[in-house]
Amino acid sequence: MSVDAVSVSGLSKTFRVPDGKGGHIRHMAVDQVTFAVEAGGSLGIVGESGSGKTTIARMLVGLERASGGSMTVLGRDRSTPTRRAVERNRRARELQIVFQDPYTSLDPSQSARAAVDEVLRHHAKLTAGQRPTRTAALMEQVGLTERQADARPRDLSGGQRQRVAIARALAAEPRVLILDEAVSALDVSIQAQIVNLLADIRAATGMAYLLISHDLAVVRQLCDAVLVLRRGKVVEQGSCGQVLDAPVEDYTRRLRAAVPVPGWRPGS
Numbered sequence: 001m002s003v004d005a006v007s008v009s010g011l012s013k014t015f016r017v018p019d020g021k022g023g024h025i026r027h028m029a030v031d032q033v034t035f036a037v038e039a040g041g042s043l044g045i046v047g048e049s050g051s052g053k054t055t056i057a058r059m060l061v062g063l064e065r066a067s068g069g070s071m072t073v074l075g076r077d078r079s080t081p082t083r084r085a086v087e088r089n090r091r092a093r094e095l096q097i098v099f100q101d102p103y104t105s106l107d108p109s110q111s112a113r114a115a116v117d118e119v120l121r122h123h124a125k126l127t128a129g130q131r132p133t134r135t136a137a138l139m140e141q142v143g144l145t146e147r148q149a150d151a152r153p154r155d156l157s158g159g160q161r162q163r164v165a166i167a168r169a170l171a172a173e174p175r176v177l178i179l180d181e182a183v184s185a186l187d188v189s190i191q192a193q194i195v196n197l198l199a200d201i202r203a204a205t206g207m208a209y210l211l212i213s214h215d216l217a218v219v220r221q222l223c224d225a226v227l228v229l230r231r232g233k234v235v236e237q238g239s240c241g242q243v244l245d246a247p248v249e250d251y252t253r254r255l256r257a258a259v260p261v262p263g264w265r266p267g268s
């Protein structure tokens with residue numbers, strides 16, 4: 001049996017937040033979450049704003065430390081952060097993430113082309129002579145023109161920056177890709193192109209996806225399975241057909257009935 005791409009068990013995260021009276025309370029943002037994404041599989045995580053979706057992604061990628069539970073990526077423990085450069089590099093090759101607004105993760109002085117080339121230099125087994133061809137191919141795959149490839153982040157639109165971030169993540173050829181609202185904000189035609197690209201890459205390479213999205217249509221297109229999160233807890237999980245077509249929980253029915261946007265709460 002092959003090792004799961006991602007396996008999370010009893011994962012929890014508590015934040016210390018101001019109580020408004022000068023003290024602090026503990027807020028459980030993620031509460032005993034358990035799921036697995038098999039190798040080459042794809043899982044959508046859906047739920048209202050503030051349900052803990054991004055916090056799960058941040059823990060998996062090492063930006064946030066878990067308060068409890070365990071996580072593995074390709075069978076290797078991710079519960080503790082690493083300071084070792086070799087281990088950090090390996091983790092980056094295994095798992096890449098694209099956030100909703102990649103502005104802060106892109107170097108303002110670097111063109112899109114240079115940003116992708118940098119990742120290829122670190123992670124791809126290509127010679128200096130082969131890299132420009134690969135960069136150009138990635139730019140074309142995400143729908144960026146030659147002119148946009150040479151532009152700095154400030155001269156690109158939000159959607160174009162998003163595509164640079166996706167190209168960068170794909171350049172590392174990770175075994176697992178997390179997309180945190182990274183597809184849903186794109187223009188419809190570009191979104192379709194990216195969804196097709198991601199589906200093709202998955203079919204060709206077995207890259208696994210964890211897709212955080214308020215857009216259930218995108219989740220349906222890209223994911224085999226879906227997990228519904230509410231106030232940090234798993235409400236329901238199963239195949240997309242099972243959960244989205246015949247939800248057991250009222251909360252899932254309300255999620256499905258509305259078309260939530262970030263900040264939206266069911267019933268509001």
Ligand SMILES: Nc1ncnc2c1ncn2[C@@H]1O[C@H](COP(=O)(O)OP(=O)(O)OP(=O)(O)O)[C@@H](O)[C@H]1O
Nearest residue numbers: 015017029048049050051052053054055056262263
């Ligand atoms: N660094 C932090 N400090 C304190 N509370 C936090 C922190 N990060 C997140 N939270 C809280 O944890 C909860 C979960 O937040 P999270 O961003 O994971 O939700 P989300 O489901 O991704 O929401 P959205 O769909 O709006 O992006 C929220 O109540 C949020 O306010």
